[in-house]
Amino acid sequence: MKGTNLGEFQELVLLTIGTLYPNAYGVGIKDEIRETTSRKVTLSTVHAALNRLEKKGLITSSFGEATKIRGGKRKRFFTITAYGLKTLQETRQQREQLWNAIPEQVFNVNWQV
Amino acid sequence: MKNKSVHPPKWANRLLEWYCKPELFEDLQGDLYEYFERNLEAKGSRRARFNYVMDVLKFFKPYTVRKLEILGQLTQFIMFKNYFKTSIRSIGRNKLFSAINVFGLAISMSVCLLMITMFSEVKNYDRFHADHDRIHRVTNAQKYLNNEPNLFASTSILAGRRLKEEVPGLEAATIITRSFSADAKIGDNTFPFNAPWADNDFFKVFSFNLLRGDATAALSEPYSVILTDETAEKFFPGQDPMDQTILMNEQSYRVTGVVEKPPFNSHFKFSALISFSTYEQQQKQTEEDWWLNWHNMWSNYAYFKLDKNTTIDQVQARLTSIADDENSRQGQTKIFLSTQALTNIMSGPDLSNQLGESIGNEALWILGVLAFIVILSAGFNYTNLSIARSLRRAKEVGVRKVVGASKKQVFTQFTIEACIISVCSLILAYLLFFLLKPLFLNLSPEMQRSLKLEHEPIMLLYFLLFAIVVGISAGFIPSLFLSRLRAIQVLKDASTTRLFSKINLRKVLIVVQFTLSLAFIISASIANRQFKYALNFDLGFDTENVLNISLAGNDPYLTKAVFEQIPEITDISMSSHVLSTGNRYANQAKSEDGLDSATVYLSQIDHKYIPLMGHELLAGTNFVAKDRVEKEETVIVNETILNKFKLGTPEEAIGKVLKFGPTNSLIVQGVVKNFHYATLDSEIESFAFRHQPQNAQMLNLKIMSENIIDTRRKIEEAWLEFDEVHEFRGSFYDDRIEAAYSEFEVMFTVVGFLAFITITISALGLLGMGVYTAETRLKEISIRKVLGASEGSLIRLLSRGFMWLLLIASLIAIPSTYYLFDSVLLSDQAHRADIGVMELILGVMVIFVIGFTTIGSQTWKAAKSNPAQTLRSE
Structure with a gap:
């Protein structure tokens, strides 16, 4: 299935949602990604990713209280679902397996040459 | 926070709202806003606004954009064919109901087409003048x-x-x-x-x-x-x-x-x-x-x-x-x-002394309102029968809804059905229109002079538009009603009757319909009575067997000599115009001292006129025969003039002087009893007979003959021999008077005709309702019959409800029509017939007879049916 494989950016967004819990929302996620990865992401890319994740069922969202900033609009807070968490862990395991499978010599090669 | 007042561009917001899915919109806009505020502080308002716009554009992505609504409308469009087909089928299946609807609508629409043509023709009057709006x-x-x-x-x-x-x-x-x-x-x-x-x-x-x-x-x-x-x-x-x-x-x-x-x-x-x-x-x-x-x-x-x-x-x-x-x-x-x-001018207020034709806004208004009432009645029929019939179509609506039809779609479907019916009616109405047109134009010579009722091709488009409007309005309530049905309820309940039991609207509509019908009948009979009254009114002189002939410029004495040869003519007098038929001539008159002045209506006559017409002289004597060159010295006046100039009693007035114009001081020679020189809608005012036979325009021939028609032909032949240039224009006094009151006759004919139409339509509607009731209650009737109810009691049971409605209708119609005529329409008539009880009762009788026959026949059929037949198939 499509959902079992996370894209790189989607994984990033998913992880960020986790770190920002329980206050992960659009602009917040974007800022966080920018800070940690110093990548230039735009709001629309983040939104698109959030939308896909939600469609896949990896995250859910709920509206918060309306505040005076944001033109009186409510924030939509995202949280990782159990399925999302499982997918994250699977991805991590896959990575770890691959990490562990790398022979020791690779690390000892003097790349400086 | 000095830039607090700066906002993102409004149009960008509107764009976002337009394309964005509603469920995503709030969050998206909020995020954009937050971002905007941050940019505002960091980069200034111009940059922030620019970024905002860019972001709005960037968000235009498949997942944010709402589904195209054209798609929904496209479905509607595709469904048209289906609606059309089901409509035709259902029209075909319910032949009686459809026939009632089409027929009723067609009759009333033909009246409306006539009115539409008339209005547009009247409106186009005098528009050929350049700058007509400035004249x-x-x-x-x-x-x-x-x-x-x-x-x-x-x-x-x-x-x-x-x-x-x-x-x-x-x-x-x-x-x-x-x-x-x-x-x-x-x-x-x-x-x-x-x-x-x-x-x-x-x-x-x-x-x-x-x-x-x-x-x-x-x-x-x-x-x-x-x-x-x-x-x-x-x-x-x-x-x-x-x-x-x-x-x-x-x-x-x-x-x-x-x-x-x-x-x-x-x-x-x-x-x-x-x-x-x-x-x-x-x-x-x-x-x-x-x-x-x-x-x-x-x-x-x-x-x-x-x-x-x-x-x-x-x-x-x-x-x-x-x-x-x-x-x-x-x-x-x-x-x-x-x-x-x-x-x-053509459609304006009614003024006297028109230069040409004028229909007058009063007549136009009355005709317009009447046509509207007629079409309303037919529309009610459609509404009523459709709601009644919707019992049968409830299942169809239920299935449609289950399959996924929206309320709007069901509404469209039934509106289209109504429009199909009304367009069918239009075709029939258009044919009826040509039948009706000559009848309408022949109502009075004035109509023929001022109306043609020809329509340009563009009018056909108006007609079609009119038919569609009628269809939509007539179908509005049934469509609304059907589209609101709940699929589950309709499909679950075998007997959907309960759903419809609460509808009082139908009853209201029937009452309105019959109230209008009754009002029409009563109006027609009142108009007829007023007409008869005017004809038989004692004018104060004798009009029988008097033939008035227009001299057409010929010398009165010479013409008189010609007719004196005919033995059937017993007497001939001369006068300036025919009194009591609407024409009036007036002049200013003054009292002898010149202090009092008043408008005095005049007729110029010779010495034979007063005895020939049988005017009663209260005092004084008739004019004495005089030569045409002899000076005019005396005048004969009516009673009213005595009061106006304070001349005292008729006897006292004889010998007093009145001044007509600067040169004519005339001695009152006689006083005639007041008589109606004008039509009955005006009071008797000052009137004087002037002794000026040389000014005569008319000859008044008193005829004594067994065969009037033969004599008239003889007179006409004599005229043609005498004057070859001018056509013979003579008519009997009574006919002239009848023509003068033709407005009542026209009104009677129009209202009578419309009454007939509305009654027909209402009766058709009632028939439809009767059929419906009998059908839906057939089982109930059968069971009652099995349990021992007599046919008589069943008929009573079934028709009782309708009779109540008719009774209510008459209770509303009688007083309101009475009021309308008593206080509004006839109030400006100086002399009018009383509105009799007979007129009022007659209308009610007619309505009840018609109502009872239509309802009775249906219920009788139901009551006669064999219960074994109807109950067997359960």
Whole structure:
């Protein structure tokens, strides 16, 4: 299935949602990604990713209280679902397996040459 | 936070709202806003706003954009075919209901088509004139003391002159005076000739098409004549009419122009025009100045065209001050001036002394309202029957809804069905329209003169539009009702009757329908009664077997000599016009000391008139026979004039003097009993018989004969031998009176016809409802029958509800119609028939008989049915 494989950016967004819990929302996620990865992401890319994740069922969202900033609009807070968490862990395991499978010599090669 | 007041561009927000899915919109906009505020502080307002717009555009992605709604509408469109098909099928399945609907709608629509054509024709009157919206005419309101003013389309020459000289801001103004009448001699031929006088500015105001001659000068010289192309062809066949000479009354007139015959939709028509300077010259020669009197307002018209920058109010203000100026020199009768737009003449208020035709807004309103009522009634039928029938279609709606039809779609479906019915009706109505048209036009000669009821192709589009509007309105309630049905309820319950039991609307509609029908019947019978009343009214003189003949300009004495040869004619008198048929002539009269003055209506007669007509002399004697050159010395007056001039009792009045005009001081020779010289809608006012047989326009022949028709033919033959030029125009007095009251007859016919239509439609509706009730309650009836109910009691049970409705309808209709006629429609009639109980009861009887027959027949059928048959199939 499509959902079992996370894209790189989607994984990033998913992880960020986790770190920002329980206050992960659009602009917040974007800022966080920018800070940690110093990548230039735009709001629309983040939104698109959030939308896909939600469609896949990896995250859910709920509206918060309306505040005076944001033109009186409510924030939509995202949280990782159990399925999302499982997918994250699977991805991590896959990575770890691959990490562990790398022979020791690779690390000892003097790349400086 | 100094930039707090800066906001993102509004249009960007609107764009976002337009394309974004509603569920995503709030969060998206919030995020964008937050970002915007941050940018505002960091990068300034311009940059922030730019970024905002860019972001809005960037968000335009498949997942944010809402699904295209065209898709939904496309489904509607695709479904059209299906709706059409199901509609046709359901129409075909319910043949009776569809027939009732189509037939009822078609009848009433044909009436409406007639009205639409009529209205558009009336509205197009006089619009062929260039700048028709700037052309107006002066109208007069004559007011005696504090009485209701009498309104006239005519005005005085004086007012016309002052308008031309003193009112600024007019492009042109013209005075028209009717009506010159003479025999036109051209070579050896003689033609009857009638024409108004018109001054030289005539063609500056109107755009009648002058074919030959100079528009700026054709009417300037005295004794100039402009002929229409039609008249020119008649007078000078095959010759050039220009500069030809016409001899009239020993005067030669020169033809200075040829004008195209006025089109049908001109409110006034003429066959020729004579220069107004002719009239001026003739009047100056008489050395009387009555023609320039403020009160000489009976046969002159003033039309004017405004400058582009002048408003009609400015002209009105000047006219008011002119009227005030003139009235300050007048006695008790004052005349006020006002204006009327050219395009409003045909459909405007009812004025006396019209120059041409006018239908009048009152008649138009009445006809419009009546047509609306008729179509309303048919619409009610559709609504009623459709709701009743919807019981059957509830399942269909249920299935449609389960399959996924939305409320809107179901609504559309049933609206389309209604429209199909109404368009079908339109086709039938269009055929009926052609049947109805000649009948309508033949109602009265005036209608024939002023209406053609021909429609241009564009009207067909209006008709179609009208049919669709009717369909949508008639189908609105049933469609709404059906689209609201809940699928589960409809499909679950085998008997959906419960859903419909609460609808009182149907009852209300039936009551309204029958109230209207009743009102129509009652109105028709009241109008009929008033007409009969007017015909049989004792006018105060004897009209029986009197044949009035128009002299057509012939010498009265010579003509009289011709008819004296016929033995069946027992007596002949002369008079200026036929009294009691609507025509009136008046003059100002003063008392001997000149202090009292009043308008006195006149008739000019010879010494034979009063005994021939059987007028009763209360005092004094009849005129004595006099030669035509002998001076007029005496007058015979009616009773009312005695009060006005304080002449005392009839006996006392004899020998007193009244002044008519500046030169005529006449001694009262006799007093006649008051009689109706005008129509019954006006009171009897001052009236005088003048002894001027030389001015006679009519001969009154008293006939004593076994065979009236034969005698009339003899008279006509004698006339034709005597005068070959003019056609014979004679009619019996009673027929003339009948013609004068033809408005009542027209009203009776129209209302009677509409009453017939509404009753037919209502009865059809009732029939439909009866069928429906009988069908739905068939099982109940059968069970009751099995349990021992008699047929009589069943019929009573079923028809009771309807009879109640009819009763309520009559309780509403009788008092309201009575009130309408008593206080509104007939209130301006001075003499009128009482509204009898019979008229009221009769209408109710008719309605009940019809109602009972339709309902009774259906319930009787149901009650007669064999219960075994109906109950077996459960």
